[in-house]
Structure formats: structure tokens, C-alpha cells
Amino acid sequence: MAHSYKSGHELPNIKCAALWHIFGYQDTNKIRCYLKNWNEKRKAKSRINYSDYIHDQSIYLTNEMLMELKEQQGVVAYQIYQNVGDCIFIPVGCSYQVLNLSNCIQISTGYISPERTYQCMKLASEFRKLPSKNYQSRDVSQVQNHILFSNSSCLSSLYDTSDKLKESIETFSNFHSKKFCREKE
Incomplete structure (x- = not known):
């Protein structure tokens, strides 16, 4: 989930380079379910055929959607304000979205910690189920x-x-x- 437009969820008195919403790894299926229902409620011609609602990274959750997600699924995101020079670590398996509020470059790297081995294996399994055209379908981390x-x-x-x-x-x-x-x- 990554796009760049104002969600209405920003605090007016906080200036930052990027606004992140990071969800707990245990909420991934609830988010996937919410996004599936959201897509099905749309008009037929507006619906999009997603291979995976999370890994396709095509939907940005607006303020209204975040509130619905909280009401319907009990899912609340950690909201992080990133300033210039800050680094954000996202635990493996956690869904996230970022709203870039200024020019930026995103650099990411993966790592496997002993505490998150199960989530790494689960994520690798999800990636293998994606269509081969999806860039994330390759198991680059080779957890096993x-x-x-x-x-x-x-x-x-x-x-x-x-x-x-x-x-x-x-x-x-x-x-x-x-x-x-x-x-x-």
C-alpha cells in the first residue's frame, strides 16, 4: 500500500517529511479482508482485479478507510511522523503505507531476526503464491x-x-x- 496524496489523517501542527501507518503483523488478514470488501462495494467498472490486496501495494488507506478498518476489524495503525534524516524500521510481516509529504528517496533492506523467523517464512510463502509477473513473487530472502x-x-x-x-x-x-x-x- 503506497501512494502519495493527503489522507486527511495528518495532524495540522506537525510538519514532517513522511507519514507512515504501520500495522501489526497479526492484522494482515483483517486488512486484506477489509480491502477485498472495499473493492467489492465499488461500482463494477471501478473494481480492480488484485492478485493480493496487500502485496500489490495499489491502495492507500484514507482517513475514512482507516476509521472503517478500526470500526469493522478492530485494526489500528501505528502512526509515525518521519523527519529528514530519520530511519524507519518495519518488522517483517507488518503491512504499512507511507505518504510522502516532501521529496524523498526510499531505501529499504531486509533482514531476518530469530524472533521473526516464523513471520519471514509466512511472508515468503505469501510471495510464492503471487503471480509470476509480480516482482515480489521471487523468494529473495531464502529463509529456509x-x-x-x-x-x-x-x-x-x-x-x-x-x-x-x-x-x-x-x-x-x-x-x-x-x-x-x-x-x-
Whole structure:
């Protein structure tokens, strides 16, 4: 959910570069349900065929929509006022929208914390269900690989042994890179 226009939800005496609404990860399905109902209430010619109401990022929740969401689903967003130079961290799985109130550049990066591994896996599963034309359908975080390598590293440290998984992958990579170099010659 990302667009740039005034929602009417801003406080008049606060000047900021961007207004963020961040929702708890546990509210994602409630938001999805609300957006589906909202789209179905629209006139037939105004309806849009979304592959996913959250991940398509095509709908900005206006003040009226935020109030309806609160009344109908009990969902309330954390409202954050971002100033120039501020950084916003969004926990994995949390839906969000941003209203840019001045010129800005958004830079984002992903990270996997042990506390949010379940949400990472759930999000990766949601992305895999998206149509292939959707840029988010690729599993770029590869959560299962992170878990596998983290566990392998931890067990190696715990038992004071070498990391056999890491060694086997390095051996495999070295073999294939040498093979590739010989084929090019």
C-alpha cells in the first residue's frame, strides 16, 4: 500500500517529511479482508482485479478507510511522523503505507531476526503464491537457507567442530568454478 496524496489523517501542527501507518503483523488478514470488501462495494467498472490486496501495494488507506478498518476489524495503525534524516524500521510481516509529504528517496533492506523467523517464512510463502509477473513473487530472502546455515553454524560452534555444511558447499562451489574456467579455455 503506497501512494502519495493527503489522507486527511495528518495532524495540522506537525510538519514532517513522511507519514507512515504501520500495522501489526497479526492484522494482515483483517486488512486484506477489509480491502477485498472495499473493492467489492465499488461500482463494477471501478473494481480492480488484485492478485493480493496487500502485496500489490495499489491502495492507500484514507482517513475514512482507516476509521472503517478500526470500526469493522478492530485494526489500528501505528502512526509515525518521519523527519529528514530519520530511519524507519518495519518488522517483517507488518503491512504499512507511507505518504510522502516532501521529496524523498526510499531505501529499504531486509533482514531476518530469530524472533521473526516464523513471520519471514509466512511472508515468503505469501510471495510464492503471487503471480509470476509480480516482482515480489521471487523468494529473495531464502529463509529456509538462512535457518539451515544458522543452525549448522551454531551446532559447529556448540560441538567445537568444523562446519561440514559450509565446507561441502565451498568444495562444490570451487569444483564448479574450476570446471567452468576449464570449459571457457
